[in-house]
Amino acid sequence: xxxxxxxxxxxxxxxxxxxxxxxxxxxxxxxxxxxxxxxxxxxxxxxxxxxxxxxxxxxxxxxxxxxxxxxxxxxx
Amino acid sequence: xxxxxxxxxxxxxxxxxxxxxxxxxxxxxxxxxxxxxxxxxxxxxxxxxxxxxxxxxxxxxxxxxxxxxxxxxxxxxxxxxxxxxxxxxxxxxxxxxxxxxxxxxxxxxxxxxxxxxxxxxxxxxxxxxxxxxxxxxxxxxxxxxxxxxxxxxxxxxxxxxxxxxxxxxxxxxxxxxxxxxxxxxxxxxxxxxxxxxxxxxxxxxxxxxxxxxxxxxxxxxxxxxxxxxxxxxxxxxxxxxxxxxxxxxxxxxxxxxxxxxxxxxxxxxxxxxxxxxxxxxxxxxxxxxxxxxxxxxxxxxxxxxxxxxxxxxxxxxxxxxxxxxxxxxxxxxxxxxxxxxxxxxxxxxxxxxxxxxxxxxxxxxxxxxxxxxxxxxxxxxxxxxxxxxxxxxxxxxxxxxxxxxxxxxxxxxxxxxxxxxxxxxxxxxxxxxxxxxxxxxxxxxxxxxxxxxxxxxxxxxxxxxxxxxxxxxxxxxxxxxxxxxxxxxxxxxxxxxxxxxxxxxxxxxxxxxxxxxxxxxxxxx
Numbered sequence: 103x104x105x106x107x108x109x110x111x112x113x114x115x116x117x118x119x120x121x122x123x124x125x126x127x128x129x130x131x132x133x134x135x136x137x138x139x140x141x142x143x144x145x146x147x148x149x150x151x152x153x154x155x156x157x158x159x160x161x162x163x164x165x166x167x168x169x170x171x172x173x174x175x176x177x178x
Numbered sequence: 179x180x181x182x183x184x185x186x187x188x189x190x191x192x193x194x195x196x197x198x199x200x201x202x203x204x205x206x207x208x209x210x211x212x213x214x215x216x217x218x219x220x221x222x223x224x225x226x227x228x229x230x231x232x233x234x235x236x237x238x239x240x241x242x243x244x245x246x247x248x249x250x251x252x253x254x255x256x257x258x259x260x261x262x263x264x265x266x267x268x269x270x271x272x273x274x275x276x277x278x279x280x281x282x283x284x285x286x287x288x289x290x291x292x293x294x295x296x297x298x299x300x301x302x303x304x305x306x307x308x309x310x311x312x313x314x315x316x317x318x319x320x321x322x323x324x325x326x327x328x329x330x331x332x333x334x335x336x337x338x339x340x341x342x343x344x345x346x347x348x349x350x351x352x353x354x355x356x357x358x359x360x361x362x363x364x365x366x367x368x369x370x371x372x373x374x375x376x377x378x379x380x381x382x383x384x385x386x387x388x389x390x391x392x393x394x395x396x397x398x399x400x401x402x403x404x405x406x407x408x409x410x411x412x413x414x415x416x417x418x419x420x421x422x423x424x425x426x427x428x429x430x431x432x433x434x435x436x437x438x439x440x441x442x443x444x445x446x447x448x449x450x451x452x453x454x455x456x457x458x459x460x461x462x463x464x465x466x467x468x469x470x471x472x473x474x475x476x477x478x479x480x481x482x483x484x485x486x487x488x489x490x491x492x493x494x495x496x497x498x499x500x501x502x503x504x505x506x507x508x509x510x511x512x513x514x515x516x517x518x519x520x521x522x523x524x525x526x527x528x529x530x531x532x533x534x535x536x537x538x539x540x541x542x543x544x545x546x547x548x549x550x551x552x553x554x555x556x557x558x559x560x561x562x563x564x565x566x567x568x569x570x571x572x573x574x575x576x577x578x579x580x581x582x583x584x585x586x587x588x589x590x591x592x593x594x595x596x597x598x599x600x601x602x603x604x605x606x607x608x609x610x611x612x613x614x615x616x617x618x619x620x621x622x623x624x625x626x627x628x629x630x631x632x633x634x635x636x637x638x639x640x641x642x643x644x645x646x647x648x649x650x651x652x653x654x655x656x657x658x659x660x661x662x663x664x665x666x667x668x669x670x671x672x673x674x675x676x677x678x679x680x681x682x683x684x685x686x687x688x689x690x691x692x693x694x695x696x697x698x699x700x701x702x703x
Contacts, residue, residue, distance in 0.1 A: 119651030120630045121667060147606050 103135065104142040114151060195259060195325060196306040198353050202419060208641075209682030210258040214303050214348040215562060216679065219482040220416035222564035223639050224680035228687035229702055230642030234656050234666045236702045240688065241279030243272075243697040250675040251692040254303040254348060254562070254636075256311075257681040262690070263306065263325075264697060265348075268299035269315035271323060276683045279699060283328035285313070285321075293317050294342040294593055296364040300675075302414070302560065303348030305356055307376050312356045314345030320358050320374055332379035336360065336372060341592045343367050347412045350424070352455050355382050357424060359411025363475075366406035366432040366596035371424075371451070373458060383458030387411060387428045387446045395445035403440040406590050408432030409447040413477040413560045418493070421510060423452045423461055425482065425495055429475035433588035435543055435554065436471060436598020443468035448476045450497060452512060462512035466499050467535060471542055471598075472525055472583070473554035474501040479562045481572070482509060487619060496618055498563050498574040500556030501525070504621035505533065518621025520614060521557035521576045525550060543583035543599035553581035554601055555632070562636035562677045564645065569659045571615040571624060573645050577632030579609030613637065613647050615662060625662035629653075636677030638689070646689055648674030654691055654698075670698060 103111050103125070111133055113125035123143065124134045128151060137143070155164065196212060204210070204217040208225035215222050229237065245251060249267035256263045261282065262274040268289060273282040293299065293316050305312040310331055311323045317339040322331040336358065337343030342365030349358040355373040363369060369387035374380065388407035389395040396404055408431045415426030431440060431447035446460075448467040453460055467474040481496040487506070495509040502523035506516035514533035526535035541550045557576050564573045581601045588598040611632040615624045627647075635648035639659055648654040654674060655667040672694015680689050690699045 117651075118630055119669075120628070120649050120653055120655075145608070147608075 103140050103144070105135070106139055106141055112151070115145075195309050197308055198351070201307075201351060211256055211679045211681055212258055212306065213256070214254055214305070214350065214414040215416065215479055218417040218419065220479050221481060221567075222479070222562045222637065222677065223566055225641045226680050226682060226687045227641040227643075228682075229640065229644065229680075229689065231644060231658055231665060233702050234642070234644055237656070237666050237668075237689070237700045238703070239668075240699045240701045242699075243274055243279045243281070245695050245697070247695065250298050250300050251695055251697070252300045252302045252675045253692055253697070254677045255679055255690060255697070256304055256306050257679070258306070260683070262681075263304055263311055265301040265303055265313065267301055268293075269301055269313065269317070271304065271311060271313055271328060273328065276681070279697070285323055285328040285330070287315055287321070289315070289317050290339065293339055293344065294365060295344045295346070295361070300346050302346060305349035305351040307351035307356065310376065312349045312351065312358075312376070314347055314349055314358050316344045316346065318343040318345055318360065320345070320349065320356065320379070322376070322379060334374065334379040334381075337367070341365070341367065348414045350414050350417065351376065352417050352424060355455070357415070357426075359413070359426065361410045361412035363408030363410040363429050363432050364434050364595055364597055365593060366408065366590045367410065368405060368407055369409035369411055369428060371411045371426055371453065371458070373455075385451070385453055385458040385460065387451070389445065398442040398445045400439070400441055406432050406596065407440065407444065407447065408434065409444075409449075410475075410477070413479060416480045416482050416495075417455060418482055418509060421493070422455050423509070424455045425480040425509065426451050426453065427476040427478055427480060427497075429477045430470050430473045432596050433590070434473055434597040435583065436585065436588050437469055441469070444470070448474050450476060450480055450495065450507065450512075452509065464507055464512045464514065464533070466503070466505065466533075467501050472550060474499070474556060475559075476500065477560055478558050481563060481565045483565065483618070487515070496565065496572055498558045498572065498616070500552075500558050501535075502552055502557045503529065504572070504574075504616055506619070506621075516619070516621055520574065520616055520621055520623060522551045522578055522580070523557070543585040545585050547582040547584045547602060549580060549604065550583045551580035552577060553579050554583070555579065559634065561634055564637040564639040565618065566639040566659060568641060568643075569615075569639070570618060571639075571659065572618040573637040573639050574614050574616060575633045575635060575637055575647060576612045576614050577609070578611060579632045580604050580607065611649075613645065613657065613662070615645075615659075627657050627662045627664065635674040635691075638678040638680060640680055646678045646691070648678070648691060648693065650674070652693055654678075654693060670694065670696065672696060
């Protein structure tokens with residue numbers, strides 16, 4: 103989103119209605135805007151703000167991590 | 179003697195608080211709201227102008243009344259003689275003091291177990307006649323209540339709720355009769371419209387919206403398919419006293435969304451009916467969507483208008499249909515005059531010169547899934563339009579939402595869903611909505627006020643130059659009737675599933691609407 107002052111903010115949409123939008127940004131900060139305070143709202147429904155692990159973990163490491171996560175069991 | 183006569187006259191007035199003649203002349207008392215759409219012509223319009231474009235910015239909450247249910251609160255209140263009458267879901271009634279919003283009495287209905295309603299145990303309102311109120315119930319009864327106490331005067335079974343017949347519609351009082359429709363076409367009911375004697379509850383007539391063997395129109399149904407043919411009547415119609423005709427829309431044929439076993443036009447589904455108010459005899463019908471497989475119920479409010487049209491005076495009916503087209507018909511003959519697309523649709527390539535749609539075979543539910551606009555909730559639905567003679571505009575809330583319709587199969591079993599498709603969302607597409615102002619003569623959009631999600635709120639236009647409506651996110655707002663410019667809004671905190679109305683109390687104009695579980699009355703200082 104871009105404010106009339108030129109500030110850009112990226113985050114996850116928490117709420118939206120006809121007149122306002124609320125988002126949580128990448129540093130977990132909450133922001134609320136009236137839509138008439140914004141010059142642009144770009145929605146990317148297929149994009150995740152989760153950082154990619156593709157270049158950090160190898161395929162084997164990714165398998166290991168998934169196996170570890172799968173092994174975790176909480177209390178009943 | 180004179181005093182005794184005055185007392186007797188007062189008693190007579192109490193016994194007939196809302197005689198038929200009073201509803202007939204509803205225009206002469208704009209401070210009240212005597213019938214579902216405000217008047218028999220169903221304009222959904224208030225001639226009050228104390229709240230107007232110059233002061234609407236100061237509109238504030240006057241009182242709120244909370245209900246104790248989680249069902250959608252779809253009531254359209256009635257207001258007269260300093261009392262407001264509302265329905266509460268599923269099938270309850272409360273009388274409220276107009277000054278404070280405090281309850282005077284309530285009728286709480288004990289419902290049997292196993293009531294089957296497709297789309298929520300809701301109720302949209304009451305009819306008033308003389309000293310009684312009339313309520314349709316989700317267990318398919320019609321109930322007459324004493325207006326002063328809420329006590330039951332009579333209670334009759336309209337149909338068998340165990341076979342999924344239910345009533346959610348506000349009845350319509352016409353002369354000495356109460357006209358009431360039925361719901362349940364998702365379950366294979368055989369639809370009808372009924373009229374009952376207001377004093378006794380005795381049924382005066384029934385018009386089956388699916389003709390039986392041997393009756394005209396039955397040849398549009400193969401075999402015994404008519405017996406479970408649907409065509410419900412769950413939104414309140416209009417009445418023309420001059421022609422003595424009741425106008426009422428009908429819904430989808432059954433099975434819903436699949437038509438293989440009911441080849442033909444499936445009369446009188448998805449139609450507007452003109453019925454004699456005294457006998458229920460069919461004068462004419464106009465079918466908007468023959469052989470419907472997309473759930474294009476014509477369960478919308480017909481709006482009656484006497485006006486010059488194409489250089490001559492005519493008696494017309496205006497109809498914004500769930501199928502995405504706005505129609506103008508001659509209301510004495512059913513002649514098709516205008517059919518104009520007012521929302522996104524792909525199920526037809528257009529209407530022919532008689533208003534019959536030319537179907538798009540690609541927009542029929544299929545095993546792979548067909549892309550269809552609108553989805554089976556339609557562009558319009560039960561929520562009311564509003565017509566303002568002052569602006570010459572027809573105001574309609576519009577749902578802009580498509581779906582992937584996947585064909586399944588439908589097998590009739592009493593009381594079970596009788597539908598042949600599943601609705602899936604269109605990936606990556608965000609549905610939206612708009613309040614649109616249509617030129618009533620052409621259906622052309624003059625302006626629109628866009629809202630975030632497809633709405634389920636009706637529209638109220640007023641002589642103050644305003645149009646009121648609401649959103650699923652709880653915003654209730656007013657726009658300029660001529661331009662659509664936003665003039666006022668409030669966040670109510672609950673989704674708005676109802677029609678706003680307006681009334682006068684102690685010299686002030688009020689706007690009232692339900693939102694979430696609250697009924698909220700607004701006025702200016």
